Amino acid sequence: MILKRRTTIKDVARHAGVSTAAVSYVLNGKENRVSPETVEKIREAIRELNYIPDFSARSLVKNASKLVGVIIPQTEDSKQLILENPFYSEMVSNIESKLREHGYHLILSGVDKGKSYLDISVQRNLDGAIIMGIYPEQFYAELKEVKIPIVLIDSYINDTYFSKVGIDDEQGGYLATRYLIDRGHRNIALVTGSIRKDGVVEKRFLGYKRALQEAGIFYNPDYVFEHSVSYAYGYEAGKAIAAGHPEITAVFATADMVAFGVIQGIKESGKDVPEDLSVIGFDDIFLSRMFVPPLTTVRQDIALKGRKAAELLLEIIESDEPDVVDRKMEEIPLSIVERQTVRSL
Amino acid sequence: MILKRRTTIKDVARHAGVSTAAVSYVLNGKENRVSPETVEKIREAIRELNYIPDFSARSLVKNASKLVGVIIPQTEDSKQLILENPFYSEMVSNIESKLREHGYHLILSGVDKGKSYLDISVQRNLDGAIIMGIYPEQFYAELKEVKIPIVLIDSYINDTYFSKVGIDDEQGGYLATRYLIDRGHRNIALVTGSIRKDGVVEKRFLGYKRALQEAGIFYNPDYVFEHSVSYAYGYEAGKAIAAGHPEITAVFATADMVAFGVIQGIKESGKDVPEDLSVIGFDDIFLSRMFVPPLTTVRQDIALKGRKAAELLLEIIESDEPDVVDRKMEEIPLSIVERQTVRSL
DNA sequence: AAGTTAAGTATAAACGCTTTCATTTTGGAT
DNA sequence: ATCCAAAATGAAAGCGTTTATACTTAACTT
Numbered sequence: 001m002i003l004k005r006r007t008t009i010k011d012v013a014r015h016a017g018v019s020t021a022a023v024s025y026v027l028n029g030k031e032n033r034v035s036p037e038t039v040e041k042i043r044e045a046i047r048e049l050n051y052i053p054d055f056s057a058r059s060l061v062k063n064a065s066k067l068v069g070v071i072i073p074q075t076e077d078s079k080q081l082i083l084e085n086p087f088y089s090e091m092v093s094n095i096e097s098k099l100r101e102h103g104y105h106l107i108l109s110g111v112d113k114g115k116s117y118l119d120i121s122v123q124r125n126l127d128g129a130i131i132m133g134i135y136p137e138q139f140y141a142e143l144k145e146v147k148i149p150i151v152l153i154d155s156y157i158n159d160t161y162f163s164k165v166g167i168d169d170e171q172g173g174y175l176a177t178r179y180l181i182d183r184g185h186r187n188i189a190l191v192t193g194s195i196r197k198d199g200v201v202e203k204r205f206l207g208y209k210r211a212l213q214e215a216g217i218f219y220n221p222d223y224v225f226e227h228s229v230s231y232a233y234g235y236e237a238g239k240a241i242a243a244g245h246p247e248i249t250a251v252f253a254t255a256d257m258v259a260f261g262v263i264q265g266i267k268e269s270g271k272d273v274p275e276d277l278s279v280i281g282f283d284d285i286f287l288s289r290m291f292v293p294p295l296t297t298v299r300q301d302i303a304l305k306g307r308k309a310a311e312l313l314l315e316i317i318e319s320d321e322p323d324v325v326d327r328k329m330e331e332i333p334l335s336i337v338e339r340q341t342v343r344s345l
Numbered sequence: 346m347i348l349k350r351r352t353t354i355k356d357v358a359r360h361a362g363v364s365t366a367a368v369s370y371v372l373n374g375k376e377n378r379v380s381p382e383t384v385e386k387i388r389e390a391i392r393e394l395n396y397i398p399d400f401s402a403r404s405l406v407k408n409a410s411k412l413v414g415v416i417i418p419q420t421e422d423s424k425q426l427i428l429e430n431p432f433y434s435e436m437v438s439n440i441e442s443k444l445r446e447h448g449y450h451l452i453l454s455g456v457d458k459g460k461s462y463l464d465i466s467v468q469r470n471l472d473g474a475i476i477m478g479i480y481p482e483q484f485y486a487e488l489k490e491v492k493i494p495i496v497l498i499d500s501y502i503n504d505t506y507f508s509k510v511g512i513d514d515e516q517g518g519y520l521a522t523r524y525l526i527d528r529g530h531r532n533i534a535l536v537t538g539s540i541r542k543d544g545v546v547e548k549r550f551l552g553y554k555r556a557l558q559e560a561g562i563f564y565n566p567d568y569v570f571e572h573s574v575s576y577a578y579g580y581e582a583g584k585a586i587a588a589g590h591p592e593i594t595a596v597f598a599t600a601d602m603v604a605f606g607v608i609q610g611i612k613e614s615g616k617d618v619p620e621d622l623s624v625i626g627f628d629d630i631f632l633s634r635m636f637v638p639p640l641t642t643v644r645q646d647i648a649l650k651g652r653k654a655a656e657l658l659l660e661i662i663e664s665d666e667p668d669v670v671d672r673k674m675e676e677i678p679l680s681i682v683e684r685q686t687v688r689s690l
Numbered sequence: 691a692a693g694t695t696a697a698g699t700a701t702a703a704a705c706g707c708t709t710t711c712a713t714t715t716t717g718g719a720t
Numbered sequence: 721a722t723c724c725a726a727a728a729t730g731a732a733a734g735c736g737t738t739t740a741t742a743c744t745t746a747a748c749t750t
Contacts, residue, residue, distance in 0.1 A: 021709075052464055053706085086431070
């Protein structure tokens, strides 16, 4: 593989009979510094030589890489991204297209347990990052050090340094639970990923409790099944509920993926959804529509969430005074979509 | 945002009282060129100053970026990645973890219709790329120009320049069809994404025809429903089959995602799977297990596919003579997993 | 003691680009 | 013709690294 030498700005300059500075000017849209004829000559040369700039060199001098980091959570056990969950892949896909539209590229990555994201952000000179999910305190502290714009998706970290996009999870949890209560359910289980401080699950849990309390229903800790956001855990919980809790008539799963598992678990225990047990999910991933039976769930616009996060980040990156932009919290609207997994008692 | 100046190798050198060369040596594992005490001093300085190297600068001089491009197909209409399909997200997730393990980062991207991948590979000085799916001829021609190692996933482009990882799709198509035939089906529909040259679908289609022929069944073009790899199209086709072709007893969908749609379409036409119509899919994405009814399908190890692609690429990148490594075709094994969507006639 | 060698270290060029600033050219105005 | 401002151009420094090369020192040989 004899690597042909790169075509550089120098080649272009020579070919056009001008200095590298001139070439750089037209490359950077500062054409007013160059005469129209020269611009044309340079354009021509660029075309003829098929010149493509080197972003590393550019990054070095401009101190901007046109690179954005995107972090998504990993499975607890292995080090794999939980990209399989359509919730994340749909967001990533929307973030990617928005970024590309603006000439940015995306480095997709998980972050090793206990390790920081400092390394990659500094190594790659990232212009910004979008972080999904929730991490240890320390992680955020380090992130701030890097001094790049950060957008947090689904995090309640209370620090104005970070911009955020998310939903009103407490309200979502409330809505879901209330929806069940309104249909006559009193003994309502909660199946959920681990309830961590500043995470979405914590808020949804709070909403669940608020709805219960408001309806005068005693909160029973035995009814919360907390472990991980996965089909597998939902399945397990579904079985446990169907087998061990005949008094429970409905379950609120804090993610559609979990709800699928719950339903499957219930079915395999010989009960039916929604005849014997009602189930409501959260997210409305595109699969929920196609599930059998179609899942009743709390809908959030996932694509919008991704797009908003990208837009917000770009806005901060491209503002002249990134430190002055006030860090807003973009809130994506919420609604219940009624399908066929909840019945009225 | 007062950007504190980067900590550079110079700072480290000064702090340790040595030259930048020495620092660079220990950074690059050439410690034998430096005395043990100096190494220690430098290590200390690095730690104390919290030094993190700049990969742009490194890339510039080493002409290697530790960056790998990953391309996945986009939806026809919009410019969005079809990452929602778990088939892709599972691969990406496995590729990512493998790459990260080896100190590489991944730039995830689609490629704009008609545009080339040349830009990004040159701009970013990519060390290699993994390309999923199939693109116009021209695309590959340009790709070769860049002279970086490329691994193609699911492509039958006949060019030894590229390494490949894939399955025996013809055999897969054959197996699926044969499976149905063996269970008494004669009128078998094929529902598939567009049959493009050198794509997996073309091969599966060929396998379908071979099985038919071998069984002495007349191939009926009316039985192939060709459009796009999507739930939506499957749904449409499912309806069309259930409503307009009472003689058809089984359908082979060339992707699980499509099979889901087909089944849904059939059900909404008032027929049942597998009672009235049998359906077999392809891929065995993790959802197929959880689908109701659980999908009978041709299984390929998607995670393995991703990992193999990453490994293969790394192997070529890190070999001293990348042009000498012979470009193999890694073949992932195939099998049928029997679940509940096919019945014997 | 002089010479040789090896080991350790430092200097400086190079990678491809942007951008400051000095210089040259142009074209009015006088 | 002369002057001047404005426009166009170019030289060169610098971004943070690596690495070839040069240099210094220490350690052996004779």
